[in-house]
Amino acid sequence: MSTAPAAPQGTVVITGAAGGMGRPAAQRFAAQGRPLLLCDLDAGRLEKLAEELRPTAGKVDILATDIAAADFPEQIIAALNGSPLSAVVHTAGLSPTMSDGPRIFAVNYEATERLVAALLPRFEAGGCMVLISSVSAYMLADTALLGAIRNFVLNGDRTGIAQHMDNPGMSYAVSKRAVIGLVEREAPAFGARGLRIASIAPGFIDTPMGRAEAEDNAQLRVMIGMVPQGRMGHGDEIASVAEFLCSPAASYVSGCDIRVDGGIIGHLGMRP
Numbered sequence: 001m002s003t004a005p006a007a008p009q010g011t012v013v014i015t016g017a018a019g020g021m022g023r024p025a026a027q028r029f030a031a032q033g034r035p036l037l038l039c040d041l042d043a044g045r046l047e048k049l050a051e052e053l054r055p056t057a058g059k060v061d062i063l064a065t066d067i068a069a070a071d072f073p074e075q076i077i078a079a080l081n082g083s084p085l086s087a088v089v090h091t092a093g094l095s096p097t098m099s100d101g102p103r104i105f106a107v108n109y110e111a112t113e114r115l116v117a118a119l120l121p122r123f124e125a126g127g128c129m130v131l132i133s134s135v136s137a138y139m140l141a142d143t144a145l146l147g148a149i150r151n152f153v154l155n156g157d158r159t160g161i162a163q164h165m166d167n168p169g170m171s172y173a174v175s176k177r178a179v180i181g182l183v184e185r186e187a188p189a190f191g192a193r194g195l196r197i198a199s200i201a202p203g204f205i206d207t208p209m210g211r212a213e214a215e216d217n218a219q220l221r222v223m224i225g226m227v228p229q230g231r232m233g234h235g236d237e238i239a240s241v242a243e244f245l246c247s248p249a250a251s252y253v254s255g256c257d258i259r260v261d262g263g264i265i266g267h268l269g270m271r272p
C-alpha cells in the first residue's frame with residue numbers, strides 16, 4: 001500500500017451550491033473545515049447556506065452570479081482573492097425543461113469550458129476539478145453524432161452538432177457528452193501540474209431538477225421504475241462521490257466519467 005499524499009487544504013469552489021447536489025457537496029466540505037466559495041444564481045439561498053455552514057467551514061464566501069456570463073471567470077478569480085484553490089465541484093446546470101436549447105448548451109458546456117480554462121492555473125498541487133455530466137450522455141447512440149461531439153470538443157467544429165441546438169433535450173444530451181469529452185481532453189494539462197479532473201454522470205436524482213424532469217417526461221418515469229437500485233438517487237449520493245474524487249484516495253482517478261446511476265445505464269445495455 002502506498003502512502004496517500006496529504007489532501008490540499010485550499011479553497012473549495014462549489015457552483016450550483018444552492019441546488020440539490022451543490023448543497024450537500026458544500027455541507028460535506030464544510031464538515032472537513034475547508035474554506036468555501038459558493039456560487040449560484042440565487043443570492044438569497046446562497047447566503048442562507050453560507051450562514052448555516054460558517055460555524056463548521058474554514059471560511060465561506062459567496063458569489064451570486066450567472067456562470068454563463070462572459071466575465072464569470074474573472075469574477076470567480078477576483079472572489080478567490082489570491083487564496084489557494086484545491087477543489088472545484090461544478091454542479092451548476094440547466095435541464096431540458098428549464099430553458100431553450102442554446103441557453104442550456106451555453107450554461108452546461110460553454111461556461112464549463114471557460115471555467116476549466118480559467119481555474120486550471122489557479123489550483124495548488126494535488127487539486128481536483130469535478131464536473132457533472134449525465135446519463136443522458138450515454139443515451140446518444142448515433143455514432144456520427146458522437147464523432148461530431150468529439151470533433152467539436154477537440155477542434156471547436158460545430159458542423160455536426162449545430163442542428164441539435166434548438167431541441168432542449170438534444171442540446172442537453174450533447175452538452176453533457178461534450179463535458180465527458182472535455183474531461184478527457186483536459187486530463188493531460190491537469191496531470192502536468194499534479195492535478196486531476198473527472199466527471200460524474202448522475203442517474204435520476206431526487207433534486208428540484210430531477211423531480212421537474214420526471215414530472216414532465218413519462219418515458220423518464222418508466223426508466224426510473226427500471227433502476228436496479230429500485231429508486232431515485234439522493235443529492236448526497238453524488239456529493240459523496242465528488243468528495244471522494246477530491247480526496248487523496250482518488251489520487252489515480254483522472255480523465256474519466258463515473259456513472260452514479262443506480263445501475264440503469266448498464267441495465268439498459270447502453271454503452272459509451
Ligand SMILES: NC(=O)c1ccc[n+]([C@@H]2O[C@H](COP(=O)([O-])OP(=O)(O)OC[C@H]3O[C@@H](n4cnc5c(N)ncnc54)[C@H](O)[C@@H]3O)[C@@H](O)[C@H]2O)c1
Nearest residue numbers: 016018019020021040041066067092093134205207209210
Ligand atoms: N437531478 C438529476 O436527476 C440529474 C441527472 C443528471 C445530471 N444532472 C446534472 O447535475 C447537475 C446538478 O443538478 P441538480 O439536480 O443539483 O439541479 P438543481 O436544479 O437542484 O441545482 C442546480 C443549481 O444550479 C444553479 N444554476 C443554474 N444555472 C445557473 C447559472 N447559469 N449560473 C449559476 N448557477 C446556476 C441553480 O440556481 C441551482 O441552484 C446539473 O449539471 C445537472 O445537469 C442532474
